[in-house]
Amino acid sequence: xxxxxxxxxxxxxxxxxxxxxxxxxxxxxxxxxxxxxxxxxxxxxxxxxxxxxxxxxxxxxxxxxxxxxxxxxxxxxxxxxxxxxxxxxxxxxxxxxxxxxxxxxxxxxxxxxxxxxxxxxxxxxxxxxxxxxxxxxxxxxxxxxxxxxxxxxxxxxxxxxxxxxxxxxxxxxxxx
Numbered sequence: 001x002x003x004x005x006x007x008x009x010x011x012x013x014x015x016x017x018x019x020x021x022x023x024x025x026x027x028x029x030x031x032x033x034x035x036x037x038x039x040x041x042x043x044x045x046x047x048x049x050x051x052x053x054x055x056x057x058x059x060x061x062x063x064x065x066x067x068x069x070x071x072x073x074x075x076x077x078x079x080x081x082x083x084x085x086x087x088x089x090x091x092x093x094x095x096x097x098x099x100x101x102x103x104x105x106x107x108x109x110x111x112x113x114x115x116x117x118x119x120x121x122x123x124x125x126x127x128x129x130x131x132x133x134x135x136x137x138x139x140x141x142x143x144x145x146x147x148x149x150x151x152x153x154x155x156x157x158x159x160x161x162x163x164x165x166x167x168x169x170x171x172x173x174x175x176x
Contacts, residue, residue: 001029001173004047006039008054008062008091009083010070013111013153017145017161018053021109024165025049028173037088041099049105049172050136051165052127054091056112056144059121062090080151091123095130106136107143107168109161114146114154140168 003025009015015035022033034043036054044050057066067090074080108127112120124142132138143164146154 001048001169002032002046003029003049003051003169004032004034004039004044005051005053006034006036006043006094007052007085008036008094010055010057010062010067010086011074011080011151012083013145013147013151014053014055015083015085016153016158017109017111018051020158020161021051021053021165024162025051025169027166028169035085035088036091036094037085039094044101044104047104049107049139049169050131051107051109051168052091052131053109053111054123054127056110056121056123061092061123061126063092064090091127091130095134098134101135103135103137105139105172106131107138107140109143109145109164111145111147111153114148117144139172140164 005018005022007014007018022031025031074082108124110123122144128138128142145157145161148154
């Protein structure tokens with residue numbers, strides 16, 4: 001089984017969750033973990049499962065204004081640094097250039113502040129909608145992994161990400 005994990009990360013939390021997802025999926029077969037800027041159609045070709053994740057900004061997917069705001073935030077605070085892959089395109093841009101696929105199983109996740117989704121928003125909902133629009137078959141409800149006000153993953157979220165990914169892959173291998 002080949003799993004491709006694509007992520008957009010600005011402060012590193014989504015990157016970290018993507019690594020945990022890839023780690024768990026790797027127990028079931030081949031895994032390709034790539035930032036969105038390296039997610040070409042060649043990378044996706046032949047995937048048995050595509051997992052896509054991004055940070056929640058202003059209730060949804062990032063766009064140029066929120067990405068610039070994140071850069072400014074990192075410049076203002078010594079304890080906040082941008083993820084090394086933050087300079088590439090965001091998921092919104094990537095989806096615009098993505099062609100149609102035919103039923104490849106996929107799942108979406110996001111990172112967001114801890115709080116009711118009605119107040120924080122969920123980028124994973126937009127990711128899932130775009131995956132379906134491009135012909136992917138969602139195999140799970142979009143998932144959120146939570147960060148605190150200091151922009152760190154909450155305790156237990158890394159393990160939860162591994163369990164989530166293990167469940168995705170196990171479901172697909174059992175069905176196939």
